[in-house]
Amino acid sequence: xxxxxxxxxxxxxxxxxxxxxxxxxxxxxxxxxxxxxxxxxxxxxxxxxxxxxxxxxxxxxxxxxxxxxxxxxxxxxxxxxxxxxxxxxxxxxxxxxxxxxxxxxxxxxxxxxxxxxxxxxxxxxxxxxxxxxxxxxxxxxxxxxxxxxxxxxxxxxxxxxxxxxxxxxxxxxxxxxxxxxxxxxxxxxxxxxxxxxxxxxxxxxxxxxxxxxxxxxxxxxxxxxxxxxxxxxxxxxxxxxxxxxxxxxxxxxxxxxxxxxxxxxxxxxxxxxxxxxxxxxxxxxxxxxxxxxxxxxxxxxxxxxxxxxxxxxxxxxxxxxxxxxxxxxxxxxxxxxxxxxxxxxxxxxxxxxxxxxxxxxxxxxxxxxxxxxxxxxxxxxxxxxxxxxxxxxxxxxxxxxxxxxxxxxxxxxxxxxxxxxxxxxxxxxxxxxxxxxxxxxxxxxxxxxxxxxxxxxxxxxxxxxxxxxxxxxxxxxxxxxxxxxxxxxxxxxxxxxxxxxxxxxxxxxxxxxx
Amino acid sequence: xxxxxxxxxxxxxxxxxxxxxxxxxxxxxxxxxxxxxxxxxxxxxxxxxxxxxxxxxxxxxxxxxxxxxxxxxxxxxxxxxxxxxxxxxxxxxxxxxxxxxxxxxxxxxxxxxxxxxxxxxxxxxxxxxxxxxxxxxxxxxxxxxxxxxxxxxxxxxxxxxxxxxxxxxxxxxxxxxxxxxxxxxxxxxxxxxxxxxxxxxxxxxxxxxxxxxxxxxxxxxxxxxxxxxxxxxxxxxxxxxxxxxxxxxxxxxxxxxxxxxxxxxxxxxxxxxxxxxxxxxxxxxxxxxxxxxxxxxxxxxxxxxxxxxxxxxxxxxxxxxxxxxxxxxxxxxxxxxxxxxxxxxxxxxxxxxxxxxx
Numbered sequence: 046x047x048x049x050x051x052x053x054x055x056x057x058x059x060x061x062x063x064x065x066x067x068x069x070x071x072x073x074x075x076x077x078x079x080x081x082x083x084x085x086x087x088x089x090x091x092x093x094x095x096x097x098x099x100x101x102x103x104x105x106x107x108x109x110x111x112x113x114x115x116x117x118x119x120x121x122x123x124x125x126x127x128x129x130x131x132x133x134x135x136x137x138x139x140x141x142x143x144x145x146x147x148x149x150x151x152x153x154x155x156x157x158x159x160x161x162x163x164x165x166x167x168x169x170x171x172x173x174x175x176x177x178x179x180x181x182x183x184x185x186x187x188x189x190x191x192x193x194x195x196x197x198x199x200x201x202x203x204x205x206x207x208x209x210x211x212x213x214x215x216x217x218x219x220x221x222x223x224x225x226x227x228x229x230x231x232x233x234x235x236x237x238x239x240x241x242x243x244x245x246x247x248x249x250x251x252x253x254x255x256x257x258x259x260x261x262x263x264x265x266x267x268x269x270x271x272x273x274x275x276x277x278x279x280x281x282x283x284x285x286x287x288x289x290x291x292x293x294x295x296x297x298x299x300x301x302x303x304x305x306x307x308x309x310x311x312x313x314x315x316x317x318x319x320x321x322x323x324x325x326x327x328x329x330x331x332x333x334x335x336x337x338x339x340x341x342x343x344x345x346x347x348x349x350x351x352x353x354x355x356x357x358x359x360x361x362x363x364x365x366x367x368x369x370x371x372x373x374x375x376x377x378x379x380x381x382x383x384x385x386x387x388x389x390x391x392x393x394x395x396x397x398x399x400x401x402x403x404x405x406x407x408x409x410x411x412x413x414x415x416x417x418x419x420x421x422x423x424x425x426x427x428x429x430x431x432x433x434x435x436x437x438x439x440x441x442x443x444x445x446x447x448x449x450x451x452x453x454x455x456x457x458x459x460x461x462x463x464x465x466x467x468x469x470x471x472x473x474x475x476x477x478x479x480x481x482x483x484x485x486x487x488x489x490x491x492x493x494x495x496x497x498x499x500x501x502x503x504x505x506x507x508x509x510x511x512x513x514x515x516x517x518x519x520x521x522x523x524x525x526x527x528x529x530x531x532x533x534x535x536x537x538x539x540x541x542x543x544x545x546x547x548x549x550x551x552x553x554x555x556x557x558x559x
Numbered sequence: 560x561x562x563x564x565x566x567x568x569x570x571x572x573x574x575x576x577x578x579x580x581x582x583x584x585x586x587x588x589x590x591x592x593x594x595x596x597x598x599x600x601x602x603x604x605x606x607x608x609x610x611x612x613x614x615x616x617x618x619x620x621x622x623x624x625x626x627x628x629x630x631x632x633x634x635x636x637x638x639x640x641x642x643x644x645x646x647x648x649x650x651x652x653x654x655x656x657x658x659x660x661x662x663x664x665x666x667x668x669x670x671x672x673x674x675x676x677x678x679x680x681x682x683x684x685x686x687x688x689x690x691x692x693x694x695x696x697x698x699x700x701x702x703x704x705x706x707x708x709x710x711x712x713x714x715x716x717x718x719x720x721x722x723x724x725x726x727x728x729x730x731x732x733x734x735x736x737x738x739x740x741x742x743x744x745x746x747x748x749x750x751x752x753x754x755x756x757x758x759x760x761x762x763x764x765x766x767x768x769x770x771x772x773x774x775x776x777x778x779x780x781x782x783x784x785x786x787x788x789x790x791x792x793x794x795x796x797x798x799x800x801x802x803x804x805x806x807x808x809x810x811x812x813x814x815x816x817x818x819x820x821x822x823x824x825x826x827x828x829x830x831x832x833x834x835x836x837x838x839x840x841x842x843x844x845x846x847x848x849x850x851x852x853x854x855x856x857x858x859x860x861x862x863x864x865x866x867x868x869x870x871x872x873x874x875x876x877x878x879x880x881x882x883x884x885x886x887x888x889x890x891x892x893x894x895x896x897x898x899x900x901x902x903x904x905x906x907x908x909x910x911x912x913x914x915x916x917x
Contacts, residue, residue: 283875303696303876306628306647309665310654316661354668355624356697360661413875417696420861424622424697436860 066271067540067556070285070297073410073441074252074278078233080218081154081161084480085445086461086549090298091276092215093552094244094257099128099147099197100213104555107320107465107548109210113142113219113241114197123204123501128197128212135262136221137238137245144191150220152177152184162449162479163216166463169472169498170208172200179477203499207466214463243269243554252278263554270542270557280412280441289534296543297534302414305358313536316360317545319529321461322367322470325407325422326483326523328454333394333403334483340521342390344380346429352421353527357414360530367460368470368513369528373506379517379525384429391430399431406435409457410444418526419457448482458482461529462548467509468497474516485522490515580828584908594904597897604894608710619703620862623685623694625676628880631693631701637686641676644669693882695872704864705887711776711865712846712891718780719787719845720838727788728834731795732822736803746796749789757786757848761857779858783845791837798830832910839902843895866891 075088080096083089093102099117100109111117114128134142154161155168155178168175171189176182188200201208211217221232221239228237238246243265244257255276259269277294279285282301286308288294300308308314327334327343334340349363362369365379380386388398396402407422409415419436426432434455439447448456460480462469472478475494476486493512497505516522531549542555568574578586588594607614629639651666679686692701734745761782768778802808803826811825827834850867852858859865864872866887873884 301875304879307879309662310650312659351624355627358665360664413872416861420697421622423861424620427620438860 066558067274067553068293068295069274069276070279070288070294071276072278072282072298073280075255075276076442076445078238078246078249079230080215081150081159081163081220083215084162084449085441086298087278087441089215089550091255091257092218092242093550094242094274094554095238095240095246096215096218096242097552097554098212098214098218098241099130100209101552101554102213102548102550103546104542104551105544105546107546107550109213109464112213114212117209119209123206124201126199126201126208127192128199130195130197131264132195133264134241135264137240137242137260137262138221138224139262140221140223140239141194142219142241143194144197145194146219146221147197147217148189148191149222150218151189152187153220153225154216155187156184160479161216163214165472165475165478165480166211166214166216169468169475169494170201170203170205170211172202204501205468205498206501207464207468210464210466211469243552244274247273254278265554269554271553274553280410282413286534295535295540299414300359300532300534302357302359302417308534309358311534313534315531315533315535315537315545317531318360318362318369318547319461319531319549320369320371320465320469320547321459321529321549322364322369322525323361323418323457323459323527323529324367324523324525326448326453326456326458328451328483329486329522330451330484331454333396333405334454336394337520338390338394339396340524341380342387342394342430343426344521344524345383345387345390347422347425347524347526348382349526350382352418356417356421357527359532361527362530363527364525366513366517367523367525368467368509371465371467373503374467375510377510377513377517380521387429391432396432399433402430402432404435405432405454406437407455407457408437408439408444408447408453410441411438415457449479451482451484453482456482458523459529465547467506467513468494471509471512471516474522483523485516485520487515487520487522490520580909584905588904588908591904591907593900594908597900597904600893600897601901604709604713604897607706608713611706611710614706616703616706617688617690617700619699619707619864621699623688623698625672625679626685626688626690626694626698627696628876628883629690629694629698630880631691631882631886633689633691635686636688636690636694637676637680637683639690640686641673641680644672644676648673692886693880695883696876701883701886704869705866705890708864708866708869708887709890709894711859711863712849712867713894715780715783715849715865716842716845719783720842722784723787723791723841724834724838725788727791728795728827730788731792732799732827732830734792735796735799736818736822736826738800742796746793749792752786752789757782758852760785761852765857776859776863779849779852782852783848787841787845791834791841794833794837795827795830798833799826802826802829828909832906835902835906835909839898839905842898846891846895 071090072087075091076085077083077088078091078095080092083092097112099112099114101112103110113130113134115131117126117128119126130142130144136142151167153159155164155174157178157180164178168178171187173182173186173188177184177187190198192198219241224232224237224239231237235246235249243260243263245260247258248256256273258273263269282299283303285294285297286301286304289297327340329335353361353363365381366376368374368376370376391399407419409419416438423434423436426434447453460470460473471494473480474485475491490512493508497508500508531545535543537543539559541557541559543551626636626640629636632639648669651662651669654662655666690700692705695701695704730745734742764778764782808821808825811821846866849858849865850871853865853868859868869887870884873887877884
């Protein structure tokens with residue numbers, strides 16, 4: 046009897062392990078699975094399994110490739126884009142995907158009541174979207190229209206050539222009106238969730254894991270190879286790495302900085318440049334950071350190169366700018382490391398040698414890597430400016446909440462581009478942007494960005510460069526540290542369809558076991 | 560000899576000094592070798608922790624980034640760093656030769672580091688530093704860090720234990736001896752405090768009292784003090800209840816001793832064994848709960864550290880840099896062991912019932 050029970054349990058163990066094709070150590074607990082509300086990479090990694098927009102990120106290049114849209118056409122002046130939605134596109138509950146679902150989804154993102162932090166992404170490009178989002182215009186004036194069930198027409202503010210790429214982002218995903226009307230904010234729970242993606246939400250154990258299973262109604266289901274994926278929620282990267290080494294995890298998102306000397310020698314360590322920036326957010330509306338000289342003093346007091354070379358060692362690029370270099374766009378110089386200049390800036394702000402500087406706390410989300418950087422910055426400020434700051438780590442959701450409510454002075458921040466264009470970086474700092482946590486506001490900067498949307502080619506890039514110059518060299522709205530690198534642990538000899546790419550997005554529909 | 564009014568007389572009619580409870584206890588403690596050694600060790604820890612600012616240590620805050628993750632050694636740091644980096648060069652060279660292009664920049668950077676370390680051996684006085692406990696991930700001296708960590712941890716243990724003994728014993732004794740409605744009231748209050756999750760109390764305190772730029776360590780002490788006395792109050796109450804009807808209490812009461820005298824002179828010395836065992840056992844648990852709070856970001860924050868935070872940091876890099884875990888862990892273990900032996904010895908020494916044992 047005992048023996049048969051043992052055999053049964055062993056079989057059960059084998060099956061329950063074999064049941065997930067891919068196990069991902071995804072970092073912290075996701076903040077939200079609602080496409081209109083997700084802002085962090087932890088949530089959006091799962092979002093790529095559950096939902097699909099008009100386009101999907103190409104796993105090699107991060108550019109948009111048609112997904113829910115079969116094809117699209119742009120009017121000769123570049124102002125109107127028409128998407129043709131797939132005839133066979135279905136929601137996970139079997140309802141056909143209609144153009145109206147996109148109109149509903151986008152208007153929902155824009156609706157001021159939804160309070161989507163990504164609404165600005167739509168308002169920057171779609172005609173009438175800004176007015177509706179600010180409560181100054183009706184929803185009917187927003188330039189998105191369902192011509193018929195399968196044709197979506199979008200009118201833009203200017204000839205934004207990058208617009209189709211943008212629609213791969215979660216903020217542009219359709220939303221299931223019937224499910225949201227029925228369940229309210231509970232619609233993202235397992236059982237209630239209706240999505241367009243290759244996977245359906247099966248199980249969600251908070252602070253533990255999220256399990257998704259293949260969606261048989263997905264239009265491209267025959268090309269989806271993995272039957273199920275498990276996303277583990279754990280922000281301890283050392284534990285994640287140990288699980289990875291033990292074979293309990295197939296893909297670790299991010300690495301543990303502590304063990305970089307060992308990790309960099311491994312064959313399955315994937316490292317590549319990433320289109321994003323790690324920076325320190327400062328609250329521009331609160332003293333002492335309402336003074337540009339204080340911000341510049343901080344920027345000049347931190348030796349970023351030593352940090353990257355001696356502590357992080359993971360392919361990051363130290364920077365004084367925000368937008369990484371790309372074709373046609375030269376990063377702006379910004380304020381570089383210079384302790385003598387830092388002291389001068391601080392003295393000009395009225396705190397010679399740090400005297401009289403108010404007590405200050407730097408907040409960051411719990412993670413060994415962020416902790417090291419925080420301690421490094423603390424010591425740099427002490428040595429170069431004579432300022433003592435306190436460090437405080439916080440749980441991911443509490444941290445996001447505090448930061449997005451602007452209830453902080455000095456906080457860790459990072460930004461990964463959503464599409465390959467300087468706009469995805471710079472739009473962050475326009476007045477009223479949902480991700481402008483430091484409340485930077487300069488009408489000249491806003492005007493330059495607005496003007497860039499209406500122009501194109503080199504003139505547009507020139508406008509954007511000038512805007513960044515204003516943002517950094519003049520105002521120093523925040524303190525850039527380094528450009529991210531993608532660092533993942535995954536054995537690409539075992540897993541196919543996973544490639545290093547600039548945005549670091551890996552839609553799971555492409556991943557397969559070799 | 561006439562000036563000694565209080566002197567007693569023994570059975571041979573010789574004058575002798577009265578032996579107080581404490582002198583007696585001390586005599587017996589001295590006979591217990593383990594306890595005595597532990598007392599010396601704990602004393603040494605306390606001395607080092609108190610004198611830390613005057614000891615010839617490296618500053619625990621100084622980050623020497625060319626000396627990160629150095630192994631413990633009596634050799635100058637510059638040499639150790641050079642050895643470590645040269646070993647890394649060989650490993651990197653192997654991987655690059657095997658065709659891993661992505662490591663090339665790392666190799667180049669590491670080669671440059673070899674050069675700069677060689678130059679530093681001559682020019683930089685910092686390369687003569689000796690780190691007998693090694694260094695951490697930002698090139699800080701582990702010896703200084705563990706000593707300053709000991710300060711915080713011992714302070715947490717001390718504050719927790721002191722409040723536990725002072726508040727817990729008094730409340731427990733009063734509640735047990737007087738009984739009735741007062742006992743009910745006090746014990747229900749203890750029940751309520753028990754019911755509140757400890758974490759919640761600390762988090763609420765943080766939310767209420769925390770100021771921008773202020774370290775949370777004071778709030779942590781208050782939080783630990785608030786809940787530390789609960790268990791001991793109950794234990795003491797139980798002891799007192801079981802003793803309060805015994806003959807010696809009857810005798811004291813019949814001779815007209817007041818409540819305070821009975822509690823403090825007659826009952827508590829008899830409960831001392833339990834109190835001391837409990838105290839010596841709860842000290843480690845205060846140190847542990849502090850380390851858990853630090854991990855959650857509610858305890859000490861950098862550049863200060865405690866044994867708990869040092870161990871949790873060290874555990875992350877256990878395979879590569881074991882000394883970062885071992886240095887604080889061994890130091891902490893020795894301290895806790897000694898506290899236990901000392902507690903054991905004190906119990907034997909102070910317990911009136913063990914008087915006739917040798």
